[in-house]
Amino acid sequence: MSRTAQEWEERPAVPEGHFVDSRIYTDPLIFNEETQKIFNKTWKFACHVSEIPEIGDYRTFDHAGYPLIAIRSDDGEVRCFVNSCSHRSSVILDAPAGTAKNLTCPFHLWSYDTRGNCVHITRPEGYEEAGICKANRGLRQVRAETMLGLVFVNLDDSAGSLADYIGDGLETFSEILGTHELEVFHYHRVVMSANWKQWHETNMELYHEWGHVVNRTTSVAVKGYHDRMWKLYTNGHGTLEPLAVQYKNYPGWEDRAQKMLPGLTEGEFRVVDLFPNTTLIARSTALRIDTSTPIAPGKTLVEYRGLGIKGESPEDRAMRQKHHNQFWGPLGRNVSEDVLFVEKVERANRHRAAKHGIIARREGGRGQDDEVVRSFYREWKRQMRRDPEDITQLVDAPSISATGSN
Ligand SMILES: [Fe+2]
Missing domain, CATH: 3.90.380.10 (Naphthalene 1,2-dioxygenase Alpha Subunit; Chain A, domain 1)
Known part of the structure; x- marks a missing residue:
């Protein structure tokens, strides 16, 4: 039998946990809360290690609204950084994948090595009075851990380990x-x-x-x-x-x-x-x-x-x-x-x-x-x-x- 508008609205007569309100898919407040409460705190699959096999190989991607870089550092470790220059915040790398010895921001040519250290500030003497220098302008590192060749990242520095999360x-x-x-x-x-x-x-x-x-x-x-x-x-x-x-x-x-x-x-x-x-x-x-x-x-x-x-x-x-x-x-x-x-x-x-x-x-x-x-x-x-x-x-x-x- 078809249903009236009121009947269509009624809570389905099923046990608890056996239906969802369709607003969980459409409500902007729920969407924003998911970003804050789930994606900002949870391990996220980023890429497979084979995509960044050599030193300097990187993949860029977005997670929880953050532009991120997963890169093979010069010590062989996979690291993740927020893809944002420590100077005027510009995204540094645009390509979805590539290889770079240094990560150089196209805006004012500040540059970072594959471990996120700032290695070049253009005309640095202009910052001496204000106290800005390479030592205090590194990239923001994001936790990255690898399991079975799968690279996961987590924006929350206080989250538990990937191993605990995957179980x-x-x-x-x-x-x-x-x-x-x-x-x-x-x-x-x-x-x-x-x-x-x-x-x-x-x-x-x-x-x-x-x-x-x-x-x-x-x-x-x-x-x-x-x-x-x-x-x-x-x-x-x-x-x-x-x-x-x-x-x-x-x-x-x-x-x-x-x-x-x-x-x-x-x-x-x-x-x-x-x-x-x-x-x-x-x-x-x-x-x-x-x-x-x-x-x-x-x-x-x-x-x-x-x-x-x-x-x-x-x-x-x-x-x-x-x-x-x-x-x-x-x-x-x-x-x-x-x-x-x-x-x-x-x-x-x-x-x-x-x-x-x-x-x-x-x-x-x-x-x-x-x-x-x-x-x-x-x-x-x-x-x-x-x-x-x-x-x-x-x-x-x-x-x-x-x-x-x-
Ligand atoms: Fe399917």
Whole structure:
């Protein structure tokens, strides 16, 4: 039966934690609070070490509104700095990636070395009276830590370690990431008209695999698909037991039975969702990492990386690129369909046509259960001190989120 406007507004008759108020995706105050309470304090995936292998190699990116630089310093360490000159604040590096012996600001040619020390002030004698000198004008360093080749950064100098934050969250990817040296062979980015949480939800909930033409036949129809258990970790991360996907079920596609990435078996699918906005997906021969950067409540940058084994043969690399791109390239089946899905949600949320999002699927913690999404929102509630069901007032800090369903 269709519903009246009043009925459409009513709180869904589901247990606590099984729906969200759609304003969490659109309210500018919530967006700003997320920047302050989550992104300013949480470890953020920045890049893979293979993107900055040599001294002076750097990647630039934005995080929590800060322009940042991740760079390989001259002592071999990966460091991160705020990409802002200590003089008149100009962004120093514009290119998304490059190599630099020194980081020189184009405005007045102040320069910094790869450890963030200020090494040149143009006509420095003019600052002697005021006490400005190289020794007190270094760049602002940002914490950077590496795990399994993944570089994470944190703007909060008092936050706990990356190891404490990840916990066991990468256990299903430790062999994949840690056995051979990997390298990024694919990078693309999409600015989508959707909230950052919608993207991460779509990575987390597998119920939407019904929407993917390929997944219906290669995954959902496979024996054991609905039996896999979710495993929830502390801090809002989650993973799912593996599945042997049947790629040959899709016309024209081949098995993924050879040259698998380390630790993976024929057709094997693994996924881990790291709170708040990074997902790793392995499909036997191919590995994808995606991470988002919120731009506005309804606008999100998502960066996609594909990784292969460093030094592998051109034939193996071509195979891996093909398998990667079939699903996850700019014209791949999954990524483009996922962008369509989240933009459709955003279109209905934007002006409050939609009031609630339902996250109420329960399948005993298996496959298409929404428990991992509910776990995400328990962590969101803990950090935001706002209830995603009712964002209008602050709540007492809830206890640490659940630590696993198995
Ligand atoms: Fe999807």
